Amino acid sequence: MARRCLIIANQHYEDPAFGELPGAAQDATALSEVLARPEIGHFEVSVVQDASSTKIKRSIESFFHDAARDDLLWLHISCHGMKNRDNRLFLAGSDTESGYLASTGVDCTFVSDQVEACRSNKIVVFLDCCYSGAFSRGLRTRGAESVDIAEAFGGRGRVVITASNALQYSHESVLSSRDAAEPSIFTQAIVHGLRSGDADLDLDGSISVDELYEYIYKEVRTRLPNQTPTRSVSSAEGTLVLARNVRDASAQLPAELVRASRSPLSWQRIGVVHELENRLGSRFEVVRTAAADLLAELTRDADPVVAAQARTMWLVRGLGELPVGAQQKDDWGTTYGAVGIDFGTTNSAVAAVVAGESRIVLNEFGNRTTPSIAALTASGEWLVGERAKNQAAANPGRTFSSVKLKLGSGWSAELDGRRYSAEAITAIILRHLKRSAERTLEARLSDVVLTVPAYFTLAERRSLVEAAQQADLNVRRVVTEPNAAALAYGVDDDIDLGEGMINYVLVLDLGGGTFDVSLLDIGFVGPGSPDAEDGLIMMDVHAMSGDSRLGGDNWDQRICEWLCTRFQTAHGIDLTTDASAMRRVREAAERAKIELSGARSTTVTVPYVAAGLTLEEEMSRERFEQISSDLLDRVRRPIERVLKDAGVKITDIKQVLLVGGAARMPAIGALVTELTGASPRRGLIPDGVAIGAAIQAGVLVGEVRDSLLVDAIPWSLGIETGYGVFTKLVERNTNVPTKRSEVFTTPRDNQASVQIRLYQGEHERAADNVCLGTFTLTGLSEGSPQIEITIDIDQNCTVRVTARDVRSGGERSMLVDADSARDIAAADPSARLVIVGG
Known part of the structure; x- marks a missing residue:
């Protein structure tokens, strides 16, 4: 198996319309040197410099034609890129004429044809030129004249990485090239990542094409934010390794990482905490040990936010007891008075009164809110918040979001032979919020005030309280949001x-x-x-x-529907059948909604959403408001x-x-x-x-x-009486706590029992309202008994309904909760109460 590389680097051009690219020659020299080193790339490198269009075509054709099936081929092109009137990309040779691109330039479809016809199944194309992000738009595959950006090549294991999806070339920016002979930031990132070994992100001793791309992306975006490297992959099988890590795995951690851990800026030290997570997963014990030692130092950081995140990382990675001197432990000697928790559909937050002032309690990542998302990994570990959200697209079937909307509904999901209710998953999220707040406040939490939507049903409210109790929280009060x-x-x-x-x-x-x-x-x-x-x-x-x-999810859904319809019209693919793709589309829709709050239009992009295709649509605020106008009516x-x-x-x-x-x-x-x-x-x-x-x-x-x-209380409460009538005992908007009673009787004398059906709503017919529960009072007095019905609502809107036989003193009561709302007995018309005198 051969490892071959062809570098095309044009610096000088005959047509004055093309400016000189001073860095191109240095590009070729630096990249050739690092790829040819046996301990790094061990490539057989050929460089074609300042060549005519004909020579470039001949070199590329020969490069791919002579390849064996198992050869690893690296094609790197650094030159001017031009678009014609049809938006097709042409690569400029030294003799290219700007007015006659089709005759004198190198059409990118030519490169596509050579890649497609090649026998090798391991091809990587790097393109460092203007308009490079449009490279794949001009590619042709069998059965198609032209394809959109990121369209898959024919064959297997083909990867295209381009310098930018922006329209400017890196050499044209003063930020990207300080010296006339300095390489472009794109190629410079490639060279540095291979030469230093920093592109070995998982520290396994080798640099894969995916790792190199992630490294390039980060480096380029750091230096020039408007230049975004792009990647297109076609049926890559396994891991495509490009080079070895030249750095000794037993060496100390990167000097940049150690310096950042000593930075006076807390946000840089927080970044170190997250970067150490990669090092803690290294297969080299010495690297894991060095990472753990540095993380231990950060658990003692003077900034409580940095220390809290380091402690959380330590515990999450299962490194054992916290280091001696760490600012936090779990068995606190003090208990905090009470905190407030806003458990939201999308995000949740914790707040506490500190020094007489109500403040948000930052979570373990220093954020004011935590995503209300939980995920169960294959190993049985529950992830909550940012960590759950970050892996959602790859693990959609085991990730749960918007569980707040499922409370009190009886919803559940089965994973690994065990069933999890909405209340159980909510308890997992609340327990995470509790522990995170404890580490920030340095005190044990017990008492809590919860918030709920004003129009939550009694069963939904009660379900949230029960979930909090499962999370070892004592609910002192429930307040509407x-x-x-x-x-x-x-x-x-x-x-x-x-x-x-x-x-x-x-x-x-x-x-x-x-x-x-x-x-x-x-x-x-x-x-x-x-x-x-x-x-x-x-x-x-x-x-x-x-x-x-x-809620906001409804507006997100409208954008999702619009995007999916547009994508299906353009490509004939229904994204709604792919759970993983839809999660990515929903995330993009949410970002678009947020951006449209501050901009008149935005571009929605979801790379490689299906079959190698990229979803890319322009959406204006006007269009957004048009497709969601009915939601505004609901507001x-x-x-x-x-x-x-x-x-x-x-x-x-x-x-x-x-x-x-x-x-x-x-x-x-x-x-x-x-x-x-x-x-x-x-x-x-x-x-x-x-x-x-x-x-x-x-x-x-x-x-x-x-x-x-x-x-x-935002709704009326009452019972069903004769002829299916809804008789209100508590009118909506009544202040709580409150207690209301009324006396009823049975429809016939000497009735042995009576059925009490509690409803919530405003309709005259009981059946048109929400039934909150049913129970039966037996052993009634002879003749025409007097049944006193009492509805008792406490300050948390917890409702208890009691039926008492006034004569005999016999009574029965029911607490409204999720179970009572589900376990509703069939109606018995002959056992309904009637109003006394009615």
């Missing part, structure tokens, strides 16, 4: 809290999967001024509404419902607060302005809900004494 945000807003200095002032505040919380609306009156209660120590800032909830199945309806329920005019609203990441979309702000005539406040994005939960936690433990939230 918009009302938690109002708590955070209530301490804002901008609001007028004068005695007797009525401040109607409308809170719109549009998160990843839910939409809530709350109307509150925020005012000052007590003697003196709002600054008086014995006064309270009171937040009274007047009305709530929402849509528990509307409008709960707002109008809340105002109607409270009997408040839109002109009475003093302020509109936007909460939740999806509320950043310009269309949401435009809708608020249309309805109210004023611009909304976005200052509570994204921390408002978690901050408010922490304030409520501070109230419960006595750390906050100047705020009081009077919550309400």
Whole structure:
């Protein structure tokens, strides 16, 4: 098996339209030297320099024609690239005429033909020229005249790596070449990665084509962010090794890494922590030991964020007990009072009252939020947050996201012979949040205030509480998300809290999967001024509404559908049948949604999404709002419902607060302005809900004494009575806690038992509402018994319904939870209650 390399490097051109490329000669010299070294590449290298188009074609044709099946071929081209009117790429020879490219240039389809016809199944093409990212657009394969970028070649094991998808050549930038003879940053990265061994990312002693590309990508983007190396792979089988790591594996860690660990900048030291993860996986024990020693130093870092991340990495990698002197341990001697947790559909956050101020608790990576994602690896390890999100595309069947929307539904998934409910997966995420916060706060956590969407059902609320209990958390209070945000807003200095002032505040919380609306009156209660120590800032909830199945995910889905339709129209491939591809498309859709909040248009790109094809579409904000216009109508309806329920005019609203990441979309702000005539406040994005939960936690433990939230229940509760009528005992928007009772009787005398069916909703017919549970009261008194039905709702909106036979004293009760909502007995019309006197 031969290892052959052909380098085409043109520096001088006869046509004055082509500028000189001073670095091309140095490109060839440096690359030839490193590839020919026996201890690195051991390639047989041929260099063709300043050649005519005819000579270039002859050299390439001979190079591929003479190859055996198992030969490893490296073709490297460094020259000017030009596009004709049809956007086809031509490579410039020294004699190329810019006005007659088709006659004098080297058409890239010629290179494609040579690659396709070659017997070798191990071919790597590197292209370092202008417009190189368009190289694959001009390639031809059997059965197709032309293909899009990243289209697969015919044959096996063919890889194309190009310098940039940008339109500028690296030599044209003053950032990329400081000296006339300096190679381009692309080729320079290749040479340095091979010469130093730094491209051996996994430190296994060899450099694969994938490792070299990842190394080039990082190096080029660091020096010139607008130049993005691209890669196209066709049916590569196994690992294609290009070179050996010249550096002794037993040598110390890279000097750059050690220097960065001593940097005064904490973000650089955090980067070292993550880079050490690769070294901890090396097959060389000396490398693993050196990495562990450096990581041990970082666990004692003066910056608590750096130390926390290093400690987390130490524990995640299973390195045993934390090093002596590390700032953290798990068996804390102190217990933190209480914290607030905002468990979101997309992201979650933890906040706590520290030194009298409510603050977000940074996670182990120093981030303010943690993705609400959990994944079970093949080895049985649960990954949560960023680590779960990073491997989601490769492990879609064992990765769980948006589990918040499945709470209380009875949903479950089976993995490795074990069934996991939504509550169990939620508990895994909450336990991770708990442990991460403990390491940051350096105290044990027990008590917590949870937030839930205002329009969560009773069963969904109860399911979240049960999940928290599984995570060893004691739930002190459950607060609705918009009302938690109002708590955070209530301490804002901008609001007028004068005695007797009525401040109607409308809170719109549009998160990843839910939409809530709350109307509150925020005012000052007590003697003196709002600054008086014995006064309270009171937040009274007047009305709530929402849509528990509307959130940013819905807008993401609209972009996904549009992208998939466009892709299927162009290529005839249905991406919706590929779970891995769809996860990548959804991630790209989410990025596009975010970018369109600050830009008028964006390009959505998903490389190699199917059959080697790249999905690439331009989307404008106008088009985005057009395909999601019906979702905006769903935002409008709960707002109008809340105002109607409270009997408040839109002109009475003093302020509109936007909460939740999806509320950043310009269309949401435009809708608020249309309805109210004023611009909304976005200052509570994204921390408002978690901050408010922490304030409520501070109230419960006595750390906050100047705020009081009077919550309400957003739906009516009642039972089914004669003829299937829904009889309300608790009206929606009633403040909680509350307890309501009413006496009923049986439809006929001497009835032995009666069935109690609890419903939630607003429809007159019970069957049109949500049934929350059923139970039967037996042993009734003779004659016409008096049955007292009591609905008791605590401050967390936990509901218990009790039926008591007034005469005999016999009673039975039911706590509404996920199980009661699922285990609903069949209706028995003859056993329904009727209103006394009805």
